[in-house]
Amino acid sequence: MNDTASPRSSAGFSPVSGVWAAVLLAGSAAASWWLVHTPAAEEARAGGFALGEADYAVEPLPLPGWAEAVVGPVGLALALVAAVLLVRTVAAGRLGRERGLAVACLVPIALMAGAWWAIATAPVIGANIGAGLAQLVFVPAGLLCLAAAVACAVVGRRRS
Template identity: 35%
Template sequence: MRTRAILLVSAAVLVVAAPMAVWGLMGQDDYQGLPPSELDYAVRPPGVPAHLALPIGLVGLALAAAAGTVLVRGALRGAFDPRWWQVLAPLVATGVISAWCWRVMTAGVVGANIGAGIAVALGTPVVFTLLVCAVVRTVALLRRRDGRDGGHGGRGMRPGPVPGGALGSEG
């Protein structure tokens, strides 16, 4: 039970720490040459002092690396089912894309922030799709674990040949 709890915490840390690393390591990407009070913002950045962004990013990077290492070692020892990477990868990607989009949207610019529009137009459907994939795969994995897979041993389909051929026609 202790190993399972460590793996669960590591998975949660990875999902949170990866976007934290991206957000912090990117830093505030304001237009250079004008004070922030004269820049235009699609969304005002949060009140986090600029000197804290890099340490936050480095802590996020270290936590993500440590959590990833724990999960990979768990998978290699057989304690972590590697199929759960099919859930974790889209969740981590969602966080990373969201952190990048947030930095683009909060960048101070002169005039219109074209990047913010692109981030919303492209980032939103990608993030939504990744979240749906993660949820669908989670449900499938939990159903198999609970034995609710239709009685076919986790395969989800009947074993053996399909009567009438692959397309259901005689031919």
């Protein structure tokens, strides 16, 4: 009997699938940040204060203006391509359904992380209440998604 031809052995988590999963998660976080993010100068102007007077829950990374316009759309494009490739990999049987579902359970965590980063790095005067409210919602939701991903991965591991 030839064990190398077993369909179960091909449904493992390959390094290529791992790369596409990482690209999906990183791209999702970048796209989420881009969709929620408002440029600091615009946010300060809308709040009626000078940007130099702003407080931050988390100090934003010093990004050039062009980077803000590139990071989000590129992240969105990468996330979409990676999602399509992972779905095709699962459909072809090269990645087990449970492991594909485990990756899918991690995507909301990446989306919440990107949104939280945009909220936490927003310029404000005083306390950033939005960052605290986002943490109150995102942490329990993220833990539920993480638990679901671990459960799917364990089921996938037991079946293979």
